[in-house]
Amino acid sequence: MxxxxxxxxxxxxxxxxxxxxxxxxxxxxxxxxxxxxxxxxxxxxxxxxxxxxxxxxxxxxxxxxxxxxxxxxxxxxxFSREFDREHRAVLAARARHVEDVYAGRGNLYMLRRNIHRIEKGLIMKPARPIFALAMIEETVRAFGDCLLRAPAGQAQDIVSLQWADQILQAYFERVDSHPIVARARAAYDAIIARDAATVADTRARVPFKRGSPDGLPSIEAMEAMALHRRSVRWYLDRPVPRDVIDRAVDVAGYSPTACNRQPFRFEIFDTPEAVSRVGAIPKGTPGWLHQIPCFLVIIGKFEAFRFERDRHIPYIDGCLAAMSLIYALEAQGVSSCCVNFPDYADTERRMAETLGLPPWERAVMCLAIGYPDPDEPVPFSQKLPLESLRRYNHFGTPG
Structure with missing residues (x-):
C-alpha cells in the first residue's frame, strides 16, 4: 500500500x-x-x-x-444498502424509457429491438402469413417519433432509421391482409410521405445470404492471437492514433447484442490530463496510471430497457463488445488491460460526476490502452484448463 x-x-x-x-x-x-x-x-x-x-x-x-x-x-x-445504486439506476432508466415511448420523443432502443424481432420473423421457416400483430403499430409509431427528432441533432440515428424503413417495407410486402396491418401500413405510408428524404438509402439493409467469404482467420490464427494477448500494464511513450482506436471500435460494434440494441457507449480519453483524471477513479490503477497513453470507459445505457429483467444486459453486451475491441486493438499492435470497476458508492459517484452521466447510465468497466513496452514483463496468468471450462449434455439438481 x-x-x-x-x-x-x-x-x-x-x-x-x-x-x-x-x-x-x-x-x-x-x-x-x-x-x-x-x-x-x-x-x-x-x-x-x-x-x-x-x-x-x-x-x-x-x-x-x-x-x-x-x-x-x-x-x-x-442490513445492506449495496443494491441501492442499481435500484435507482434501473428505476430512472424505466422512467426515461416509458417517457420516451409515450411522450412521443421516440426511444431508438425500443425501435431497434422491435425491428430486429420483425427481421427475425422475416427469416423464420416456415414463413408465417401474418406475424408481429402485437407490436407492429407500436413499432411504426416509434419509427415516426424517432424520425421527427432525427433532423434536430440526432443524425447518428439515421442509419438505424434507414434499416427500420427497409425492414418495415419488407414486412408490409410479405404479410397477408389484416385490420391491424392495414392501420399500421396507413400510418407508415403517412410517415414516409412526410420524411421519405430522411431515410432515402441506396444500401440494402434487409436479411441476406451470408455466404463464405475468403480471408477469414484460421482457428490457429485465433489461438495465436488469444495466447499472445495479455493484460499489459507498461506502455511506450507513444500516443495511439485515433484512427487505430476508431477502427477497433468499429469492429467492436459488430459484436452480438440482445435484440440489436447495443446499450453501451465507449468514452475515450487520450490526453495526459484526461487520462490522469479519469484513470484515477477506478481502484486498480495506482502505480502505473502515470504512463497510460489512453483510457477507455464502457458506459452501460439502461434506458434501452423497460423492465427489470433486462438489467444485466448493458453489462453483458458492453463486455461482449469489449472483447472484440481488445482483439481488434491487438491485431493493430496495440495492447490493453481491463480495469475492473466494482460497485463502490464513491467511485460510482465520482465517475458519474466526472463524465456527466445521467442516473440511467453506469460505468461497466474500463480499459487501459497503449503500445506495449517490449522490455517489460507481463503476468503469466494461468488460465483454467479445458476440462474446467466446459461440460457436454450435463443435467443435475441445483446444489
Missing part, C-alpha cells in the same frame, strides 16, 4: 484508497498506530478458530436467508 501511494500525489492516493463506512470514521478519528492495530487484530481474529467459527455461522445465516425472496429483500433493506 505505502509503496503504491508513494507513486501518487497525496490527494490522488486519498481518492483511490478512500475508505468506506465505519472504517472511514475510525481512520479519521484514531491515530495511525491505533487504526493499524485494530486492522491487525481483525485479521488475526479472522484467522483464529473463533473467527472461523463466527464466519461459518454468518455463512449459514446468509444461506438460510437466501432461500426466501422475502428474507433476502429484508436483508438488503435492513
Amino acid at each position: 505505502k509503496l503504491q501511494t508513494n507513486l501518487l500525489a497525496p490527494e490522488e492516493a486519498s481518492r483511490v484508497y478512500g475508505r468506506r463506512g465505519g472504517r472511514r470514521v475510525l481512520h479519521a478519528m484514531l491515530p495511525t498506530g491505533a487504526y493499524d492495530w485494530l486492522r491487525g487484530y481483525r485479521l488475526r481474529f479472522n484467522a483464529s478458530e473463533v473467527g472461523r467459527g463466527w464466519h461459518g455461522l454468518v455463512a449459514r445465516l446468509l444461506g438460510l436467508t437466501a432461500r426466501s425472496g422475502v428474507l433476502s429483500g429484508l436483508h438488503y433493506t435492513l
Whole structure:
C-alpha cells in the first residue's frame, strides 16, 4: 500500500484508497498506530478458530436467508444498502424509457429491438402469413417519433432509421391482409410521405445470404492471437492514433447484442490530463496510471430497457463488445488491460460526476490502452484448463 501511494500525489492516493463506512470514521478519528492495530487484530481474529467459527455461522445465516425472496429483500433493506445504486439506476432508466415511448420523443432502443424481432420473423421457416400483430403499430409509431427528432441533432440515428424503413417495407410486402396491418401500413405510408428524404438509402439493409467469404482467420490464427494477448500494464511513450482506436471500435460494434440494441457507449480519453483524471477513479490503477497513453470507459445505457429483467444486459453486451475491441486493438499492435470497476458508492459517484452521466447510465468497466513496452514483463496468468471450462449434455439438481 505505502509503496503504491508513494507513486501518487497525496490527494490522488486519498481518492483511490478512500475508505468506506465505519472504517472511514475510525481512520479519521484514531491515530495511525491505533487504526493499524485494530486492522491487525481483525485479521488475526479472522484467522483464529473463533473467527472461523463466527464466519461459518454468518455463512449459514446468509444461506438460510437466501432461500426466501422475502428474507433476502429484508436483508438488503435492513442490513445492506449495496443494491441501492442499481435500484435507482434501473428505476430512472424505466422512467426515461416509458417517457420516451409515450411522450412521443421516440426511444431508438425500443425501435431497434422491435425491428430486429420483425427481421427475425422475416427469416423464420416456415414463413408465417401474418406475424408481429402485437407490436407492429407500436413499432411504426416509434419509427415516426424517432424520425421527427432525427433532423434536430440526432443524425447518428439515421442509419438505424434507414434499416427500420427497409425492414418495415419488407414486412408490409410479405404479410397477408389484416385490420391491424392495414392501420399500421396507413400510418407508415403517412410517415414516409412526410420524411421519405430522411431515410432515402441506396444500401440494402434487409436479411441476406451470408455466404463464405475468403480471408477469414484460421482457428490457429485465433489461438495465436488469444495466447499472445495479455493484460499489459507498461506502455511506450507513444500516443495511439485515433484512427487505430476508431477502427477497433468499429469492429467492436459488430459484436452480438440482445435484440440489436447495443446499450453501451465507449468514452475515450487520450490526453495526459484526461487520462490522469479519469484513470484515477477506478481502484486498480495506482502505480502505473502515470504512463497510460489512453483510457477507455464502457458506459452501460439502461434506458434501452423497460423492465427489470433486462438489467444485466448493458453489462453483458458492453463486455461482449469489449472483447472484440481488445482483439481488434491487438491485431493493430496495440495492447490493453481491463480495469475492473466494482460497485463502490464513491467511485460510482465520482465517475458519474466526472463524465456527466445521467442516473440511467453506469460505468461497466474500463480499459487501459497503449503500445506495449517490449522490455517489460507481463503476468503469466494461468488460465483454467479445458476440462474446467466446459461440460457436454450435463443435467443435475441445483446444489
